[in-house]
Amino acid sequence: xxxxxxxxxxxxxxxxxxxxxxxxxxxxxxxxxxxxxxxxxxxxxxxxxxxxxxxxxxxxxxxxxxxxxxxxxxxxxxxxxxxxxxxxxxxxxxxxxxxxxxxxxxxxxxxxxxxxxxxxxxxxxxxxxxxxxxxxxxxxxxxxxxxxxxxxxxxxxxxxxxxxxxxxxxxxxxxxxxxxxxxxxxxxxxxxxxxxxxxxxxxxxxxxxxxxxxxxxxxxxxxxxxxxxxxxxxxxxxxxxxxxxxxxxxxxxxxxxxxxxxxxxxxxxxxxxxxxxxxxxxxxxxxxxxxxxxxxxxxxxxxxxxxxxxxxxxxxxxxxxxxxxxxxxxxxxxxxxxxxxxxxxxxxxxxxxxxxxxxxxxxxxxxxxxxxxxxxxxxxxxxxxxxxxxxxxxxxxxxxxxxxxxxxxxxxxxxxxxxxxxxxxxxxxxxxx
Amino acid sequence: xxxxxxxxxxxxxxxxxxxxxxxxxxxxxxxxxxxxxxxxxxxxxxxxxxxxxxxxxxxxxxxxxxxxxxxxxxxxxxxxxxxxxxxxxxxxxxxxxxxxxxxxxxxxxxxxxxxxxxxxxxxxxxxxxxxxxxxxxxxxxxxxxxxxxxxxxxxxxxxxxxxxxxxxxxxxxxxxxxxxxxxxxxxxxxxxxxxxxxxxxxxxxxxxxxxxxxxxxxxxxxxxxxxxxxxxxxxxxxxxxxxxxxxxxxxxxxxxxxxxxxxxxxxxxxxxxxxxxxxxxxxxxxxxxxxxxxxxxxxxxxxxxxxxxxxxxxxxxxxxxxxxxxxxxxxxxxxxxxxxxxxxxxxxxxxxxxxxxxxxxxxxxxxxxxxxxxxxxxxxxxxxxxxxxxxxxxxxxxxxxxxxxxxxxxxxxxxxxxxxxxxxxxxxxxxxx
Numbered sequence: 001x002x003x004x005x006x007x008x009x010x011x012x013x014x015x016x017x018x019x020x021x022x023x024x025x026x027x028x029x030x031x032x033x034x035x036x037x038x039x040x041x042x043x044x045x046x047x048x049x050x051x052x053x054x055x056x057x058x059x060x061x062x063x064x065x066x067x068x069x070x071x072x073x074x075x076x077x078x079x080x081x082x083x084x085x086x087x088x089x090x091x092x093x094x095x096x097x098x099x100x101x102x103x104x105x106x107x108x109x110x111x112x113x114x115x116x117x118x119x120x121x122x123x124x125x126x127x128x129x130x131x132x133x134x135x136x137x138x139x140x141x142x143x144x145x146x147x148x149x150x151x152x153x154x155x156x157x158x159x160x161x162x163x164x165x166x167x168x169x170x171x172x173x174x175x176x177x178x179x180x181x182x183x184x185x186x187x188x189x190x191x192x193x194x195x196x197x198x199x200x201x202x203x204x205x206x207x208x209x210x211x212x213x214x215x216x217x218x219x220x221x222x223x224x225x226x227x228x229x230x231x232x233x234x235x236x237x238x239x240x241x242x243x244x245x246x247x248x249x250x251x252x253x254x255x256x257x258x259x260x261x262x263x264x265x266x267x268x269x270x271x272x273x274x275x276x277x278x279x280x281x282x283x284x285x286x287x288x289x290x291x292x293x294x295x296x297x298x299x300x301x302x303x304x305x306x307x308x309x310x311x312x313x314x315x316x317x318x319x320x321x322x323x324x325x326x327x328x329x330x331x332x333x334x335x336x337x338x339x340x341x342x343x344x345x346x347x348x349x350x351x352x353x354x355x356x357x358x359x360x361x362x363x364x365x366x367x368x369x370x371x372x373x374x375x376x377x378x379x380x381x382x383x384x385x386x387x388x389x390x391x392x393x394x395x396x397x398x399x400x401x402x403x404x405x406x407x408x409x410x411x412x413x414x415x416x417x418x419x420x421x422x423x424x425x426x427x428x429x430x431x432x433x
Numbered sequence: 434x435x436x437x438x439x440x441x442x443x444x445x446x447x448x449x450x451x452x453x454x455x456x457x458x459x460x461x462x463x464x465x466x467x468x469x470x471x472x473x474x475x476x477x478x479x480x481x482x483x484x485x486x487x488x489x490x491x492x493x494x495x496x497x498x499x500x501x502x503x504x505x506x507x508x509x510x511x512x513x514x515x516x517x518x519x520x521x522x523x524x525x526x527x528x529x530x531x532x533x534x535x536x537x538x539x540x541x542x543x544x545x546x547x548x549x550x551x552x553x554x555x556x557x558x559x560x561x562x563x564x565x566x567x568x569x570x571x572x573x574x575x576x577x578x579x580x581x582x583x584x585x586x587x588x589x590x591x592x593x594x595x596x597x598x599x600x601x602x603x604x605x606x607x608x609x610x611x612x613x614x615x616x617x618x619x620x621x622x623x624x625x626x627x628x629x630x631x632x633x634x635x636x637x638x639x640x641x642x643x644x645x646x647x648x649x650x651x652x653x654x655x656x657x658x659x660x661x662x663x664x665x666x667x668x669x670x671x672x673x674x675x676x677x678x679x680x681x682x683x684x685x686x687x688x689x690x691x692x693x694x695x696x697x698x699x700x701x702x703x704x705x706x707x708x709x710x711x712x713x714x715x716x717x718x719x720x721x722x723x724x725x726x727x728x729x730x731x732x733x734x735x736x737x738x739x740x741x742x743x744x745x746x747x748x749x750x751x752x753x754x755x756x757x758x759x760x761x762x763x764x765x766x767x768x769x770x771x772x773x774x775x776x777x778x779x780x781x782x783x784x785x786x787x788x789x790x791x792x793x794x795x796x797x798x799x800x801x802x803x804x805x806x807x808x809x810x811x812x813x814x815x816x817x818x819x820x821x822x823x824x825x826x827x828x829x830x831x832x833x834x835x836x837x838x839x840x841x842x843x844x845x846x847x848x849x850x851x852x853x854x855x856x857x858x859x860x861x862x863x864x865x866x
Contacts, residue, residue, distance in 0.1 A: 019642030027762040029770040051642075140608060149605040152646055154587040171604035172582040175573060208671070209452030209484075211664040213585055213646060230663050231644040234670060238641070241674030242756065248678070249752035250745075257757045261774055265781040268749055272786050275745045279738040280793070286734045287797075293726070293733045300726045300733035301719045304849065305712040307737065312683075312708045316701055319682035323675065324690045329460040337462040341694055348698040353705050360713070364720075416737065 010039045018044045022051030025060075030258045034063055045072035050080050055256035058087055066092050070099065077151065078104070079124040079232060082111040110225070119203050120196040122233070123217045123226030126150040129159045132166055132184035136174055139183060152229050157216050158187045163223040165193045165216050193218040196225055203228060204236040205328075244322055247404040250274075275409055282307075282416035289424035292432060298365045299427045302374055305357060306423045310381035310415030313349065317342050317389025318411050322403050325393055335394055342386040350382035369430055377423035384418035385411075443472045451477045455484030458493075463691045467496055478505035483513050488689035491520055499525050503532065510584065511537070512557040512665060515544040543658070552636050553629040555666070556650045556659030559583040562592045563616055565599055570612035572602070585662050590649050591620045598626045598649050598657040626651040629658055636661060637669040638761075677755055680837040683707075708842055715740075715849035722857035725865060731798045732860045735807055738790060739856045743814035743848030746782065750775050750822025751844050755836050758826055768827055775819040783815035802863055810856035817851035818844075 013021060013036075021040055025048070028036055037060055040048060049057055049072060061069065069092050073081060085093050085108075097105055107125045114120025128149060130139050139156065143149070156174070158166045167187035177186055193216040194203055206212065207230055217226045239253060246253040250271030255264075286293075286303070293300050321338075324330035330338060354375035362371030388411050393403035446454060446469075454473055458481070461469055470493055473481060482490055482505060494502065502525050506514060518526050518541070530538055540558045547553025561582060563572050572589065576582070589607070591600045600620035610619055626649040627636055639645065640663055647662045672686060679686040683704030688697075719726075719736070726733050754771075757763035763771060787808035795804030821844050826836035 017642055023761055026760075027757075027764070027767055029767065029774075143608045144610075147609055149609055153605050154646070171608055172586050175576045175604060175607060176580055176582055177577075208667060209450055213587070213663065230646065230667070234641060234663070234667060237667060238670055238674055241671055241678075245674075245678040245681070245752060245756065249749050251749060251752060255753065257753055257762055257771060258774060261777045261781070264774070265778045268746070268778060269782050269785060271749065272742060272745055272782055273789075275741060276738070276786055276790065279741045282741075283734055283738050286737065290730045290734060294730045297723045297727045297733075300730075300736075301716055301723060303733075304719065304737065304740065304853075305709070305716050308708060308712040308715075308845070308849075309705060312705055313701070316682050316684060316704065319678060319684060320688065320690060323678065324460075327459075328456055329690055331460070334460055334462065338690060341462075341691060341697070344694045345698045345701060348694070349702050349705055352702060353709055356706075357709065412741070416741075420737075 006035070006039070009036070013039050013044075014041055018047035019051045021048045022056075025052055026056055026256065026258075028258075030059070030260065033059065037063070042068070042071065046074065046076050050076070050084060053256060054087075054254040055259055059256075061087055061089075066095070070095050077124055078107050078111055078126060079122060082108060082121065083116055085112070086116070114196060117200040118196070119194045119198040119200070119217050119228060120225070122200055122203060122236070123196070123228045124150070124232075125226035127216075127224060127227050128153060128156045129224065130156050130169060130183055132158050132160070132182070132187065134183055135179060136177060136181055136183065136186070137179035139169070139174060140179060152214070152231070155214055157224055157227065158183055159224050165218045165222060165224040168216065191215065193222075193224070194228065195220065200236045201240060204233050204240065207233045208237065240326070244326065244404045247402060248322070248408055271409075274406070278409055278413035279416075281413055282420060285417050285420045286424065289420075289428060292424055292428040295433070296370075296427055296431050298361075298367065298370055299424060299431070302361055302370075303420060303423055306374065306377050306381055306419040307416045309353060309357075309378055310385045310419045311412045313346060313382045314385030314389045314411045314415045315408060317346075317386055318393065318403075318407050321390060321393040322407060325397060325403060332394065335390060339387070339390045342390055343383060346382040346386035347379065350379035354378040354382075367431075370427075373426040373430060374423060377419065377426055380422040381415060381419040385415045388414040439468070439472070442469070446472050446477075447474055451480035452484045454481045455489075458485055459489055459689065459691075461691075463492070463693065466492065470496070475501070475504065479507065479509050483509070483517065486689060487520075487687040488692060492689075494520055494522075499528070503528050510557055511540050511544055511559060512555065515541060515554065516549055518545070519549075547629060550633040551629065552627045552631040552633070552650050552661060553658070555633055555636060555669070556629070556661045557583070557665075558659035560649075560657060560660050561586060561589050562657060563589050563602060565591050565593070565615070565617035565620065567616055568612060569607055569610060569614055569616065569619070572607060572616060573612060585647070585664070588647055590657055590660065591616055592657050596656040598651045598655060601649065624648065626655075626657070627661065628653065633669045634673060637666050637673065640666045641670065673759070677759065677837045680835060681755075681841055683842075704842075707839070711842055711846035712849075714846055715853060718850050718853045719857065722853075722861060725857055725861040728866070729803075729860055729864045731794075731800065731803055732857060732864070735794055735803075736853060736856055739807060739810050739814055739852040740849045742786060742790075742811055743818045743852045744845045746779060746815045747818030747822045747844045747848045748841060750779075750819055751826060751836075751840050754823060754826040755840060758830060758836060765827065768823060772820070772823045775823055776816060779815040779819035780812065783812035787811040787815075800864075803860075806859040806863060807856060810852065810859055813855040814848060814852040818848045821847040 021044060025033055025036060049060060069088060073096050076084060085096060110125060154171055156169045158169055160166055167189040169183055169187045173186055196217050196219050214227050214229045216224055217228060219225050243253045321330060357378055358371035358375030361374045362368050392407055392410050396403045396407065454477060458466055458469060482493060502521060506529050509517060518529060543558060587604055589602045590598060591602055592598055600622040601624065602616055602620045606619050629650055629652050645663065647660050649657055650659045650661060652658050676686045754763060790811055791804040791808030794807045795801050825840055825843050829836040829840065
């Protein structure tokens with residue numbers, strides 16, 4: 001991005017979609033983001049800000065003039081605006097609200113009153129409603145009179161006089177069925193409406209299970225308050241899946257790859273510190289066997305192998321559990337069956353690789369007892385890893401802690417402790433003079 | 434699931450959606466799946482089979498009668514049927530093809546001729562097409578004559594006389610605009626059609642970036658061959674995100690939690706074996722310092738700490754890289770900037786935790802030089818971890834290997850080797866009498 005390239009960048013930015021501009025901004029080092037941003041066409045500001053991750057968004061917002069920010073919010077759908085407005089300076093928020101007409105302001109305030117990770121926070125309240133006792137012909141004339149429909153409207157919602165949700169009327173039915181029929185005869189009633197306080201994760205699951213494109217949202221009294229379309233849910237699905245992988249490494253799922261060094265360092269320091277604490281636990285176990293180690297140095301050479309194999313075996317079980325728990329495949333009721341299976345796998349692989357390690361150790365150090373000891377320690381550690389891999393996530397779930405968060409740190413501590421104790425303990429018993 | 438509960442299970446299964454039955458099947462141990470399956474209503478067979486993961490699906494198919502299998506394929510959308518048919522016994526496939534009418538058989542064969550992870554494999558070819566030179570009124574009358582539209586049809590596709598894709602006409606426009614206007618005046622032409630050979634991952638990205646609900650698919654000559662709707666893409670998005678987390682642990686993303694023990698053991702054995710090989714590399718490094726270890730046993734006690742901190746630091750960088758590469762945030766052009774940032778983070782955290790470890794080690798073993806050595810080794814290992822965390826995934830990408838696949842095994846080998854060499858090397862230089 002030298003100044004020569006800058007001149008060529010501007011037309012390129014004009015040709016890109018806001019989502020692509022957002023990706024470009026995320027992949028540019030912090031220092032150059034402001035320059036790129038200044039070349040983004042103003043009409044793309046709003047959508048681009050919606051597409052960048054949280055960190056980059058607040059960075060850009062901080063640097064923008066209030067008037068430009070205000071302009072960027074124009075034309076944003078209500079559900080997106082409700083998320084966006086939370087990141088704006090208070091003064092801009094007030095101006096945004098002031099610039100809206102009464103109906104839209106009320107809509108925005110309604111969406112903002114729900115937590116952003118609930119159906120209420122995901123929904124858009126620009127629904128088109130019709131009555132059950134009119135004919136399709138009347139509905140058709142009403143729509144033609146309106147002239148336009150909100151973005152991605154594929155279905156109309158049928159409500160009673162008191163606003164209670166009764167069913168859906170797809171545009172596909174509207175254009176294919178006999179215009180003289182009543183709405184109530186042809187509407188779909190088999191889809192249960194989502195309640196406004198349903199957690200976003202459950203909304204996402206419902207959409208995936210039923211292959212939905214859009215769904216009605218009702219308040220506790222059954223009154224229609226909005227609709228959720230699948231493009232809002234896609235973000236939830238992706239974020240959820242990404243959440244596990246980032247959390248398992250102690251990272252935030254919105255982590256900016258070019259976050260300021262101080263901020264990145266601070267965040268990761270916490271994770272390294274937690275690991276250090278548990279590493280010292282493992283070191284103390286090793287410390288118990290100082291006398292043995294000073295006599296049989298081969299034990300010190302081989303002990304990382306036992307610990308490492310336990311860690312790998314355990315993390316396979318752990319990953320399977322974390323995914324199974326989040327998909328709902330695994331619960332307390334089938335955990336015992338799963339434990340039995342994982343134990344069997346652990347014993348088989350423990351014996352297999354234990355034998356291999358044992359033979360290599362025997363040849364390397366010319367000591368058959370040492371070979372036997374490492375083989376046995378490896379089997380013990382695989383068994384411990386299986387128990388820990390199944391047990392830790394279940395225990396964390398019971399304590400309402402996200403198993404992805406600390407699961408791997410706790411697991412490797414346990415496999416280290418078991419591995420070192422088993423190997424060095426057996427060594428102390430059978431190898432000392 | 435004792436026999437008493439069985440009687441209550443049957444009505445429950447009738448009340449469940451196929452997606453929920455699928456989840457139930459996945460969370461039930463293998464031995465009991467057949468019993469549950471026998472209670473699933475026949476009309477749900479098809480959809481349930483589409484929802485279970487690959488492993489459970491082939492297990493169920495194997496146990497089903499050919500006639501029941503044939504019945505299950507009835508009413509399946511073409512795109513789903515194309516995936517499903519690949520898992521069926523040859524004889525059933527032939528019967529399915531024979532039972533279809535010519536038009537549907539040709540459609541199915543067209544979809545099956547594309548790889549399942551391409552736009553062609555994802556698409557459904559039940560599009561409704563209209564000509565550009567007719568009025569909306571004519572389109573409306575044509576649809577009413579048809580009577581029904583394929584599932585999730587929200588848009589019609591406008592094609593030339595030769596079948597070339599020209600634009601889309603949403604049902605929303607059809608019902609709101611003046612019926613006397615021509616299709617060509619009101620159709621949307623700004624969405625570029627997807628080509629039939631576009632990889633599924635790119636299709637998913639396009640849908641997410643442009644917030645699409647459905648999109649046309651064209652052949653290399655620009656002729657419309659089908660449409661992709663977002664519910665097919667959602668599966669791709671979720672599978673992709675899950676792919677990384679499972680692959681990083683050496684698991685298959687479709688892995689059945691209750692896979693047969695022998696199969697699970699065999700799969701994981703490969704991963705453990707790869708790790709064993711690399712663990713021996715690390716052990717050999719330790720072996721080089723046998724003489725040092727036998728004199729200063731404290732080194733053996735503390736060396737797992739250095740290795741473990743390097744592994745954690747490196748895997749944070751690695752995870753950030755793997756995600757950034759898959760999102761397209763990171764490429765070869767900005768890797769150097771990222772390396773500089775990761776190095777800075779590594780130095781800061783290395784100094785911080787190095788100091789903490791150093792002081793603890795000094796107090797524990799009453800040896801200031803030992804404390805200084807472990808602090809320096811920790812800093813060196815954090816730096817090595819940052820370089821490896823950035824470099825390994827880029828190198829793998831260049832070699833066309835999935836960085837999630839072997840990244841963590843290679844990384845921990847490198848951090849182990851660096852950690853052990855630095856710590857034991859410095860120990861040899863400064864601690865021996």
